[in-house]
Amino acid sequence: MTSIQRSLHLFGVTTEELKILTDTALSKGGEYSDLFFEHSTVDELTLRDGEVNGAGSHIDYGMGVRVISGDQTGYAYTEITTMNEMTNAAKAASIIALGNKKRIPVTDITPMDFKNHYPILKSWEDSDVTSRAPFIKALNDKIFSLDHRVNKVIAKLTNSTTSILFFNSLGTLCSDERPMATLSVTVIMQDGSRVENGSSSRSYRMGSEFLTENLIDEIAQEAVNRTAILFDAGVPEGGEMSVVMGAGGSGILLHEAIGHAFEADFNRQNVSIFSDKLGKKICSSEISVVDDGTVQGNRGAVNFDDEGVAGQKTYMVTDGYLTSYLHDRISASYYKTASTGNGRRESFRYMPLPRMRATYMINGKSKEADIISSVKKGIFVDNFSNGQVQIGAGDFTFFVKSGYMIESGKLTKPIKDINIIGNGPKALADIVAVADNSYIDNGSWTCGKEQYCPVSCGMPSVLINKLTVGGLQQ
Amino acid sequence: MKQENESETIHFALKAAEKHGAGAVRITYNKTKHSSYTFRNDKLDRLQQATGSSLFLQLYVNGRYGTFSTNRMERTELERFIAKSIETTKLLTEDKHRSLPDTSLCYKGGGTDLKQCDPEFSEIPSEKKIEIARMCNAEILGKDKRLLNVNSEYGDYEDHTLIVDSQGFSGTTNQTNYTVSTECSVKGKGDSRPEGWWYESSLFFNDLKTGGCGEKALERAINKLGTRKIKSGKYNMVVENTISSRLVSPIINALNGANIQQNNSFLNGKLGERVFSPLMEIYDEAHLPGEFGSRLFDSEGIATKPGPIIDQGVISTYFMNSYYSKKTGIPVTVESPSLPVCSISGQRGVSNENKLEHILRNTGKGIFVTGFNGGNTNSSTGDFSFGIEGFYFEDGSILYPVSEMNVTGNIISLWNSVRDIGNDARKASRWLIPTLSFNSVDFNGF
Numbered sequence: 001m002t003s004i005q006r007s008l009h010l011f012g013v014t015t016e017e018l019k020i021l022t023d024t025a026l027s028k029g030g031e032y033s034d035l036f037f038e039h040s041t042v043d044e045l046t047l048r049d050g051e052v053n054g055a056g057s058h059i060d061y062g063m064g065v066r067v068i069s070g071d072q073t074g075y076a077y078t079e080i081t082t083m084n085e086m087t088n089a090a091k092a093a094s095i096i097a098l099g100n101k102k103r104i105p106v107t108d109i110t111p112m113d114f115k116n117h118y119p120i121l122k123s124w125e126d127s128d129v130t131s132r133a134p135f136i137k138a139l140n141d142k143i144f145s146l147d148h149r150v151n152k153v154i155a156k157l158t159n160s161t162t163s164i165l166f167f168n169s170l171g172t173l174c175s176d177e178r179p180m181a182t183l184s185v186t187v188i189m190q191d192g193s194r195v196e197n198g199s200s201s202r203s204y205r206m207g208s209e210f211l212t213e214n215l216i217d218e219i220a221q222e223a224v225n226r227t228a229i230l231f232d233a234g235v236p237e238g239g240e241m242s243v244v245m246g247a248g249g250s251g252i253l254l255h256e257a258i259g260h261a262f263e264a265d266f267n268r269q270n271v272s273i274f275s276d277k278l279g280k281k282i283c284s285s286e287i288s289v290v291d292d293g294t295v296q297g298n299r300g301a302v303n304f305d306d307e308g309v310a311g312q313k314t315y316m317v318t319d320g321y322l323t324s325y326l327h328d329r330i331s332a333s334y335y336k337t338a339s340t341g342n343g344r345r346e347s348f349r350y351m352p353l354p355r356m357r358a359t360y361m362i363n364g365k366s367k368e369a370d371i372i373s374s375v376k377k378g379i380f381v382d383n384f385s386n387g388q389v390q391i392g393a394g395d396f397t398f399f400v401k402s403g404y405m406i407e408s409g410k411l412t413k414p415i416k417d418i419n420i421i422g423n424g425p426k427a428l429a430d431i432v433a434v435a436d437n438s439y440i441d442n443g444s445w446t447c448g449k450e451q452y453c454p455v456s457c458g459m460p461s462v463l464i465n466k467l468t469v470g471g472l473q474q
Numbered sequence: 475m476k477q478e479n480e481s482e483t484i485h486f487a488l489k490a491a492e493k494h495g496a497g498a499v500r501i502t503y504n505k506t507k508h509s510s511y512t513f514r515n516d517k518l519d520r521l522q523q524a525t526g527s528s529l530f531l532q533l534y535v536n537g538r539y540g541t542f543s544t545n546r547m548e549r550t551e552l553e554r555f556i557a558k559s560i561e562t563t564k565l566l567t568e569d570k571h572r573s574l575p576d577t578s579l580c581y582k583g584g585g586t587d588l589k590q591c592d593p594e595f596s597e598i599p600s601e602k603k604i605e606i607a608r609m610c611n612a613e614i615l616g617k618d619k620r621l622l623n624v625n626s627e628y629g630d631y632e633d634h635t636l637i638v639d640s641q642g643f644s645g646t647t648n649q650t651n652y653t654v655s656t657e658c659s660v661k662g663k664g665d666s667r668p669e670g671w672w673y674e675s676s677l678f679f680n681d682l683k684t685g686g687c688g689e690k691a692l693e694r695a696i697n698k699l700g701t702r703k704i705k706s707g708k709y710n711m712v713v714e715n716t717i718s719s720r721l722v723s724p725i726i727n728a729l730n731g732a733n734i735q736q737n738n739s740f741l742n743g744k745l746g747e748r749v750f751s752p753l754m755e756i757y758d759e760a761h762l763p764g765e766f767g768s769r770l771f772d773s774e775g776i777a778t779k780p781g782p783i784i785d786q787g788v789i790s791t792y793f794m795n796s797y798y799s800k801k802t803g804i805p806v807t808v809e810s811p812s813l814p815v816c817s818i819s820g821q822r823g824v825s826n827e828n829k830l831e832h833i834l835r836n837t838g839k840g841i842f843v844t845g846f847n848g849g850n851t852n853s854s855t856g857d858f859s860f861g862i863e864g865f866y867f868e869d870g871s872i873l874y875p876v877s878e879m880n881v882t883g884n885i886i887s888l889w890n891s892v893r894d895i896g897n898d899a900r901k902a903s904r905w906l907i908p909t910l911s912f913n914s915v916d917f918n919g920f
Contacts, residue, residue, distance in 0.1 A: 048736075049801075053569040055562050059544040059555065062526075075522045079545045092523045130565035152736050188738050188854070195854045197738050235857060238882055238918030239706040256848075269514070269623045271659040271667055349524065388848035388861070392659045392667035393698070395878050397848030397861035419849040419859035419880045425665065470849075470859035470880035473707055473916045 004111050007165040007175035011037045011063070011081055015109050018167040021065065021083075022106045024090040026169060030067035030074070030097035031104050032329070033090075034168035036306060037063040037081070038348040042160040043129040047140050047153065052133040064348040065089045069097035071268070071330050075351040107171035114310050117294050117301040120179055120207035124159045127208060132157055135211050136183075142220040143187055147228055151195070152188035157181075159208070164306075172308040180299070180454065181210040182444045187223045191231050198227030198401070203299045203444040203454070226383055229402050233414035236405060238471025242375045243420065243464045244406060246382030247368070249441040251457025253464075254289055254359050256387040256396040257424040260449065262291075262316050262324075263342070263354040264331030266391045273394035273425060277322045283428040286364045289317040291326055293341055293357040298440065300357035300455045307343035307352050314340040316359075328354045346451035356447060360458030364434025368461040371433045373409035379469060380404045380411055381420070394424040418470035427464055435461035480505070483547050484638050487529060487556060492640065494557045495564070498534040498574045500639040502773065503527070508631035509600070513607040515624060516615060521604075531556065535563040539572035574774075575796040579806055580643045581771035581778075589764040591648040592678040595632045603628045606684045610656045613688030620696065622667055624658040626688060630679075643775040651675065651766075652682045656691040662699055670695025675902040677764060694844075697865075701875040703919045704866060710840030710893070711881065711915040712833055712867070715900050717846055718907040722756065722816060724851040724858065724885045729783070729791065730810070731798030733853060740856035740886065741789060745804070750787040750889040755819040757782050759906075760812035766904040767813035778812050786819045787889075815906040818895045829898040830909045835870030836894060837911045842867050843881070856885040862917075880918040888912055 001009075008014065018035060025033035039061045046054035063086060064077035074096025076089040140153045162178040184201035200223035204210060245253055258274070266272035274282070293302040293311030302311040307329050315323050325331065328343030331354055343352035372380060381403035389396040400418050404411040440458035447455045484501050491499040505527040512520040529552070530543045540563035544555050610626035630652045638644045655673035662668045672690035674683040713721060725741070733739040741749065760778040762768050771777050774795055782790040794802065795809040815822055834842060842865045849860030863877040896909035 051567040051569065053567045053572075054539065054541070055566050056541040056543075057555075057559060057562065058542065059546055061544075061546050072518060073520045075520070077524045077526075079526055089524075093521075096518065096521050128565070129562050133566070152738070154736065186738075188736060190737065195737060195742075197852070197854045235859075235882065238880060238916065240920045269625075269659075271623050271669070273665050273667060275667070276665065349526070351520070351522070385850050386848065390669065390847060390863075392669045393662070393701070393863075393877065394666065395847055395861065395863070397880075399848060399850040399859065417850075417852045417855070417857040417859060418882065419861050421847065421861040421878050421880055423878055468703065468878055468880060468918055468920070470882040470918050471916070472882060473918075 004173060004175045007163060010039060010163055011165050013081065015173065017083060019106050021086050021090050022167065022169045024087055025065050025067045025094050026104055026106065028094040028097040029103060030069045030094060032068040032169055034066050034166065034307065035063060036348050037165035038162060040160055040162040042158060043124070044156060044158045045129055045132055045136055047136045047155040050140060052136055055129055057129065060347065062348045065093045066351055067093045067096050068330060071334060072096050073351055077348050104169065106169045109173050110171045112172055112174040112308070114174065114303040117296050117303055117311055118179060118205035121209040122207045124161060124179070124208050132211065139185060139216045139220055142216050143185065143224060146220060146224040147189065149189040149191050150187060150224065151190040153185060155185040157183050166308045168308055174304055174308055176303050179205050179207055181206050183215065183219060184444055185219055185223050187227045189227045194231060196227055196230035198223055198230065200226060201444040202442050204297045204442060205299060205301055206297050226402060229414050230416050233402055233416035235417060236379065236415045236469065236471045237474055238469050240466050240468050242378030243467045243469065244372055244375060244378065244380045245459060245462050245464065246380060247435065247437040247459055247461045248439050249382060249384050249443065251360055251441060251459040252384050252387045252398045254361060254459065255356060255455065255457045256389045256398055257422065257427050258289065259291065259356045259359050260389050261391055261394065261424055262326055264325035264327045264335065265354050267325050268331045268334045271392050273392060274322065278325065280322055281320050282322050282425065283317065283320050284431060285320040286434045287317055287320055287431060288315060288362040289359070290315055290362065291342065291356050291359045295358045295440065298358045298456055299442065299445065302341065302344070302357060305341045305343045306345045307339065309339045309341040309343060312341045326354045326356065328352055344453050346453060350451045353450060355449065355453045356455050358440055358456045358458070360440055361434065361438060361460060363436045363438045363460050366433045366435045368435045368437055371435055371461055371463045372406060372411065375406045375463065376408060378406045379415060380406050389424070395421060396424055397421045420467050420469055422467040427467060430465040431462050432465055433463040437461055480636065483529065484636065486549060487531065487552060488638065488640060490553045490556045491531065491533060491560065494560045496533045496535050496560055498640045500532040500574060500637065502530040503636045505634045506631055508629065509603065510627055510629035511604045511607050512625055512627040513611045515611060518604060519625065531559065533560055533563050534572055534574065535560055537568040537570055537572070538563050538566040539569055540566065571797055571800040573796065574639050574641050575776055575806065577641055579777065580775040581645055585770040586761065587763065588761065588768040588770065590677055590768065592650040594679055595650045598679055606654055609684065610654060610688040614658065614692040618692060618696070620660040621692065622659045622661055624656065624688065626654070626656040629653045637773065637775055639775060645771050645775055647769065650677055652679050654682060654684055654687055656687040658691045658695050660695045660699065668695050668698035670698065673902065677766065698875050701877040703878045704876055705920060706918045708914045709917050710837050711912045712837050712840060712842045713910045714842070714844045715896065715898050715907065715909045717844070718910045719903065719905045720846050721888065721910060722814065722905065722907050724856065726811060726814065727853060729793050731792055731794040731802065734792055735798045735801050738853050740854060744789050745792060746789065748788045749886060750784060751892045752787045753818055753892055753895065754784055754787050754889055755822060756784040756814050756816050757822055758811045758813060759815050762813055765813055769812050772808045772810065774809060776806060776808055778808050783811060783814060813904070813906065815899070816895060816908060826897050828896050830896065831870070833894050833896055833909050833911050834867055839868040841876060841917055842872060851885060858883060858885055882916045882918060888915065
């Protein structure tokens with residue numbers, strides 16, 4: 001039995017029924033329709049107060065029908081996959097095309113195979129959720145062993161498997177098994193009357209081979225380091241200053257400052273600050289930025305996106321030029337180009353939108369140490385919690401959990417709990433040095449554009465001449 | 475919106491849980507129905523319709539506890555899922571603090587009708603919904619050359635929840651909600667395209683204010699033209715009632731029982747102490763009919779009651795569910811506030827003219843914040859830093875828009891510098907937090 005056949009069986013539909021449903025969806029004159037079937041299981045295990053005393057399993061099941069007419073979208077979903085319920089959903093979605101006289105026939109079925117970017121070595125289903133309890137307990141013990149000020153540890157291990165069956169009116173039929181494993185920990189430390197908290201996480205599209213001793217060591221050390229430093233840290237004096245963004249998680253800058261503004265739905269509607277910039281020079285020739293759905297095991301990887309388009313590597317910025325927006329089928333059609341495979345959705349309850357995958361900057365030639373030593377007064381940041389952007393105005397922010405002051409080219413006093421705000425095009429143009437140490441941060445990054453989607457981000461260390469740093473005034 | 479076999483499904487799940495070894499169980503059945511229609515400029519851009527249901531199980535097995543959910547209600551599959559869930563729960567470490575709540579604290583029925591559900595929900599034709607969204611756009615299309623794009627959305631949902639537990643608690647809630655919103659972009663200086671938005675929301679269709687969203691959104695976008703960053707320094711701060719809840723939510727989070735027990739709250743150990751300005755009052759109006767958030771019981775079935783949260787700056791309560799109550803020894807309250815109302819101490823419900831214009835005038839000069847852009851609060855210390863946009867004002871008059879700035883401080887210090895609390899909370903919100911004014915706050919610009 002092929003994977004597509006297994007999926008058809010799981011959702012209790014035949015290829016003939018898929019064609020009938022798509023035909024119903026297009027019955028009012030829509031130009032394109034797709035069916036997205038999803039079955040997801042999520043297992044979670046929680047440690048609190050030293051004991052693995054919380055567990056959960058969650059099943060979600062259903063299918064969504066989408067109809068596109070021009071750039072208009074009709075969408076409906078159902079949690080019951082009988083032909084009757086699915087036909088009702090198809091009819092509800094079809095209404096968007098009322099008045100459109102065109103009638104597009106459904107093309108013959110073409111089963112599609114895509115390259116697998118997340119092969120599973122050890123299935124989660126081969127072990128019981130509670131058999132993972134010793135792993136999470138070992139993480140707790142490791143954290144307590146690292147620093148006597150550790151007071152509380154909250155750890156959570158989540159693994160999920162999502163089965164997808166996709167069919168569209170172009171005849172594309174494909175299926176996918178999407179794993180996700182996430183380990184996250186929050187550490188509370190107390191020193192006298194002072195309390196601080198820090199966290200760390202790792203997330204990959206992997207099977208249970210995810211659970212290794214290295215992972216425990218890595219997360220435990222990172223969480224403790226991130227918390228311990230806060231006892232020596234303070235809130236700096238705020239204002240405009242140079243900012244060195246450390247490698248890895250600083251990719252949040254790309255996600256917020258330019259990534260969202262490059263999503264083609266915003267540009268198609270002429271509301272992004274980059275709407276008129278395609279093909280133009282927007283930053284230093286040293287900068288190239290990629291959005292990549294093909295990084296093996298990465299949280300943002302997709303074998304195919306949620307519109308049946310292959311996962312791919314998209315150069316958004318090449319040598320300083322804006323070379324591509326991030327497209328779903330609707331925006332690709334508007335711009336008369338191919339989709340970049342960025343049509344993603346949270347679940348069958350949502351229609352797909354252009355969304356990022358793994359967004360990162362390619363290495364430059366500078367050394368991080370040289371970049372830091374070139375700064376007379378500024379800050380170095382490499383630990384973040386969240387970010388946001390205003391697409392039209394271009395103002396983006398990200399919250400810095402910890403970092404350091406830079407004084408006369410040296411890292412000095414630790415800093416914490418400050419927001420940084422800048423303007424996307426200005427900040428991008430203000431990047432004056434790019435280091436050679438790029439890597440992708442594999443934390444549990446989740447993008448919240450209308451719906452939640454797993455992503456990741458990465459960066460080499462860069463120097464931005466000027467951003468507005470939160471802080472206290474003297 | 476009752477599913478015909480809803481009580482049968484819950485009864486079946488209860489029996490199955492008991493049969494497979496659960497000592498106690500709580501089942502929450504939820505069903506929702508929603509629709510939304512979005513107009514982009516002069517045509518319908520998106521329509522969405524759906525219904526959904528789910529079963530959430532909390533299982534107490536041999537002193538162990540697990541949470542499980544599914545939307546697959548077919549009997550054989552459901553029983554298999556429950557049996558497996560119980561087996562999973564049995565393998566956890568025992569947690570003696572986990573149990574269903576003391577029945578004497580649970581809601582017993584007979585409460586007043588809180589007017590949360592519109593019986594006409596299913597009667598509203600889709601044509602009317604589409605027309606509401608279209609009219610919002612029509613208010614401004616062609617009215618200003620700078621307008622680049624406008625999206626208006628009409629959305630509604632109906633939510634039906636039934637909670638049943640094995641010690642006899644049963645409670646139902648039904649709620650409807652209607653929202654209309656507009657978001658538009660205008661051509662600014664250079665490549666900038668400032669956005670403006672507005673929304674209205676109600677529990678009953680007939681209470682939904684359907685006109686004015688478009689005009690208000692355009693006005694807010696145009697007001698942002700010519701924005702600038704100003705010098706870092708200490709400024710008085712007025713916060714608009716559309717976003718002022720952002721300065722209350724860190725306090726509510728810090729009062730949460732889980733954060734107290736986990737020593738991750740800047741209000742830990744402060745119960746009964748005066749922490750904030752005596753000017754400040756937050757009261758939980760849990761039973762106000764026709765208001766978002768009003769409810770008779772929480773998700774454990776514990777009866778809610780109106781009462782003070784912050785009274786003259788003193789912490790009056792933590793939010794303790796039965797689990798964290800047992801772990802901390804602090805009596806059970808409710809798991810979270812229902813309808814927090816912020817006011818000047820002793821002025822709650824008093825009618826006066828203490829609205830935005832009055833507060834701006836009394837504050838003199840400073841920054842009027844109309845939007846927070848990102849940022850966060852350290853839950854252990856209360857230190858916060860948020861991006862902002864808004865306006866610089868003097869003598870109560872708005873002079874020019876400001877953006878690309880941060881506001882930074884500590885929640886306790888901030889609320890000790892509160893100078894005024896308005897009387898103009900938006901009824902469209904679940905938390906009734908009015909316009910706020912603070913003295914000498916740290917703003918970061920150039």
